[in-house]
Amino acid sequence: MTTDSTRTNGKQTTRRPRPLDVSFHDDPRVVKEAANEDYSTHVVPLSWRSSRLSLTMTWYAVISGMFYLVTAATLAVTVGTVNTLIGIVLAVIVFGVVGGALSRYAAHTGLTVALLSQRLFGLAGSVLAPLILAATALYYAVFESSVIAHALHAYTGVLDIRIWYAVAVVTNLPMVIGGVRRWMDKFNGFLLPLYWGGLLVAVVLAAVKYPSKGWLTHVPDSAPDLSAPGWLYALFVYLGVFVFMMYTVDFARFGKPEDSRYHSVVTFGPVFYLFVYLANGLIGIFLVMAAGTSGALSETAIGDTVINLMGISGLVVVWVTQSRINTANYYVASTNLEALFTRLLRIRVPRVAALMLAGVLTYLFMLTDVLSYLLTALAWQGAFVVAWVGIALTHMWLSRHGDRDGLPEFRPGRVASFGPGAIVWLIVSVLGIAVYEGTGTFGTTWSTPLVLVLSIVLYTVAHRLGRPVALDRPGDPRDEVEDIWETRVRCHTCDHSYIAVEMDRDPSTEDGAAICADCAGRSAAFRRAALLEARTAPTGRPADR
Template identity: 30%
Template sequence: MTSPVSDSAGAVGGGWNERREDYALRRVPLSYRQWGAISLTGVMLGVATAMFFLAWGGQLIIAYGTVNTLIGMIFGTVLIGGVGLVLTRISAATGLDSDLITRGAGFGFMGSAFTSLIYTFNFVMFFAFEGEIMAAAIHDYWPVIPSWSVYLAVGLVFIPLTWWGITAMNWLMWATLPVYLGFLVWTIVLAATSDTHAAFWSHVPTTVANPAAGPALLQVMAASLGLISMATGAADLGRFLPPGKRTGGAVALGFGSMFVTLCVLTMLGGWFTLRFDGSTNPGAYLSGLMGIWGVLFVIVTQLRINTTNVYSGSLAYANFFCRIFHITPGRQYWVILTTVVGTGLMFGGILDHLNAILTFEATFIMAWVMAVVSDIVINKRLGLSPSNFVYKRAHTYKYNPVGVGALVFALAIALPLAFNVAGPLGKTLAPFVSGIVAFAAAPAIAALTRGRYYLPATAASNIDPALPAVGTGSIANIASARADAHTQEVNGTSRCTTCADSFELAEFVSCPFHQGPVCSVCCSSESRCKEMCKSEQQAVLTIKSAPTQSA
């Protein structure tokens, strides 16, 4: 079992155990949702300050020209920022991260586990991109240090940096921001005073990187879709916002961070490339321009971005292994797996295939994210799915054909395109096809199934009277749990029958297997019960017995 966090330490700055966990597998309680939009946006902008975006901007402008790159970045800001706004408002209102939202948005308990794998690869991929850039900077300045040793060092250093979760990340981001901005201003001055006088806004490549892959603008837009996971990353941070500040926080985390990332820093990276003789690897040109200070600049940005990558990857791994293998050692231990996989990708030279990998990854991410968005903006508004976001194992089917079906259908059509079956143009179109098909398929499947796979018949009811009455429940167990809540030091909490830790009432269901209130994580990781609460016999028995018992 995991070491669940006690809500008695639920305020910001609570126990170290809480800071390590950051409610990786459960709803964030109201007592912990006190973070401001400025603080969380600061953490989110750790992504924007990645060297990856400077390198990517250089590659895009060299290959496709400045105007095409700018239009593509505006497109990415509007689309990804819009998705981020929708998801972050939901996460701030519910306290759920993107994975828990996915469960109740058409995928089911086990169905969303596989989207966690898609999500995880995205973060280890960016972890590897950044690691390679830093290795290039260090190796170029100190040729005696082999790149492989830097890869290993990068993997090791981020384990302690992300062990303590969002609290340590917030401190790191704000502490390093002045250093980063100082180095960035220095680089801008060097670029502005460079002897190279290449035109920026009018720059057009002599030939498009791959004319057979379609118009240059289309290729840039396809590559930008590979960053759609930044929208789900915004939601993962947005769950720490107070519900009353969800709209302003969602705008800042969604649109604000995307504008800075794509329209400012990515374009700035393209300008640097043209001013520094066409070099697209900032790890190489910064060490050449600034010497040891350039290497330090790269290291600072590496610390900022890869703490976010490793943290987000550990969240996704924690969710996946909890559901598939019922393993819950704690969010912080999956930090180790995230860094190991990311380090392995560095050795594979992933940076050399940046645009192709982004487009391929976008095919998977778009199918998942657009199926979720479709369920939120269409299915829930049309009454095809429940208006609330059910996430507990006892209240969800293992698989919901709405989201899972939309994902499979979209990938069945788009993956052959991504694998070049229809040639380079088909490969470019793959992420667009994936997103459009998934968005259209989710409401179609929901209508065909009449939404019957969202809420199973269950005997496990919420014990919190403020929540919707999901499940038939056992009134005796619910009454017992509520009575127990009044004996706790913190009002509105109960104690888990399994792990004996206290949480807010919203975390619990009345479990017929354990004969008492069980928290959502213990419910998720329980392998012995065989989901007896969802068995037809148990549900019928509970329904029959409920009216004869007193509350």
């Protein structure tokens, strides 16, 4: 056991920290909470990791969504089918490589987007990450829930649309209460065959009812001014959905390290994107071309086509499609709202309560003229999302050996308030929004790749020249145990035991008692004492002033 040196009233003093209360099995109270909480504000221990099939079925909820079909169909109408398919194939490659890399990193560290962002941007600078991700997930939930509501309203012809909005939200929320390991894998695995089976039936019926020729070679009557070749424009449109990469981190943290190769190829890598972009895209293009739809397409267009072809069976397919993807949207929204309340308000909100709040917010958004501002909001948030991905990938490469123990330092008492990455993130994102809004067609097309490139370049410079984010403090509990992943340490604040990976010593107590990452993140006294200790300890780096 180590002895901590501190400075009190200008005098150097020595104190012997309280011995760690350790165990080598999961705390039953933590396991009970994890059934719903899923370690939303903690590192996921190895004992809570999912099997290959379980995690694959959970993540493949994202594979279904009318959004993908409509996006591909809209691009085919705009730039032609061949250009669209070239863009899709390139998107599969890009998303497959980046998603695979992020999934391996998440499985290795067990960190959420919120926790990882504490290392990238500092403790205060990281607050924006869960806010952006939660808002984006909510906006996508609005899209998918609207499809369900409009389908039910159009098919039944009864009740006010606002009632159907409520039905769409209320029927989706229970599917997410149990979290990744308890329910989402089973629900989405059961419905996956219904999704693909329903779409294939729709394709067969469309082929019989609307014999279509030339849908694979369709070209628009006039080429629009897009400031880029059609295939490159299509690729850039898909890059605008890079929020998938942030979703990937929050889901892939449940993967077992020994399964990383499988998940980086099948679950979160190119195999997944072959289904989500190429297979869905081909179906969407065919259904639109077969039905003779042209011009601007709404997200309900293909859902309406499926219902017209299949009747009530088509309605079931639409519900299955949108409900599956909404499990991912609501899950990400709830976990990041929980992280946001923890960091911003220093209060602990159960994930189920955060989920209910996500449902209420989704319903309120649906009651507004959401389409008048939603696409603009998503474009603005997309700039922050793409910049986050660029910074995260760059950090993974530049700090591939970690800060210590092969991990990034993320603990609330061992990172600065703001890091150079936060400045890069803000500048690049604002610049991307300015280009998008102020340069017409050029900005609409090129703002996303510009943000990605600039985030990589500027973060590389900031990482080399900027002030370190990780703080040196004495008395690290990781030094007092043999296996930081298998040893559980009791937190003096919540009295629960978590793996030593996330534990710290609390310098605001007389004996430096152990404290978990969640309690540390919510304690102002801990934060003040940790910064003082980092600034005054003999081994400390210059800290925040």
